[in-house]
Amino acid sequence: MTTPQQPSAPSAEDFLMGGGVASAKFPTIGAAVSGRITERPVVEQQRDFTTGELKFWDDGKPMQQLVVTLATAERDPANPEDDGTRRLYVKGQMKNAVAQAVRTAGARGLEVGGVLSVTYARDGQKTNPRFNAPKNYEAQYTPAASAELNTPDPGTAPALPAANAGPAVPGLTAEQAAAAQANPATAALVQQIQQAQPSGQAAVAPGPASGGELPPF
Incomplete structure (x- = not known):
């Protein structure tokens, strides 16, 4: 002791x-x-x-x-x-x-x-x-x-659950989309892609024809 x-x-x-x-x-x-x-x-x-x-x-x-x-x-x-x-x-x-x-x-x-x-x-x-x-x-x-x-860092925000990731992002799973939204470097681009997606349109992988690719996150 x-x-x-x-x-x-x-x-x-x-x-x-x-x-x-x-x-x-x-x-x-x-x-x-x-x-x-x-x-x-x-x-x-x-x-x-x-x-x-x-x-x-x-x-x-x-x-x-x-x-x-x-x-x-x-x-x-x-x-x-x-x-x-x-x-x-x-x-x-x-x-x-x-x-x-x-x-x-x-x-x-x-x-x-x-x-x-x-x-x-x-x-x-x-x-x-x-x-x-x-x-x-x-x-x-x-x-x-x-x-x-075992003490959580008060400055660390929890990751967004996949259910709250918002509209689907072409070529990304829900988990990948959530991670992209949480990254300041890709969040704006993800939002632009989501807003450009017509309701009900099938997800297509981004590429040269769709205006570019998402940067890594």
Whole structure:
């Protein structure tokens, strides 16, 4: 997994206003949090939820957790400034699930740009009547390189389907006509040929008699 690294101190704004990044929540079985990792994961010592005091194991060693910052699609309707950033505190059984997801992905650890998904899958065995049953999680991880390859380029327009290619172009299949229309070098010529075709006329291969050939596309 990642190399232990202590997190940076909170910003002055977070300290003053009590703000900061919202924590990922898993209120019910089936709840999931998924997003791209935006900051290098860091290791920090756990704190008691009620008192805020640092937590230690019985042998005096600090209880650690991995803090992962994700860009998610979640939004809090009550917070107009919510940009979907969530902090995932990886510890206990969740740590095992995330470690297994990293191994399954063939990665060495979590990295910026990777995509991590964690799901509250089921309840574990209740061992203490004073506490709720522990949550069991499942996780999936996609390394940064693979995530980048599987993300569509927002500047790439999808190709026109053959059904939308318009009137038939002499000597070209519907797929070839669609490709010609998508090429700026041939789109105007294709349009001229289509407009010159009388309705219902059979397609004839362009050649010297029909005024020339379409350039390659």
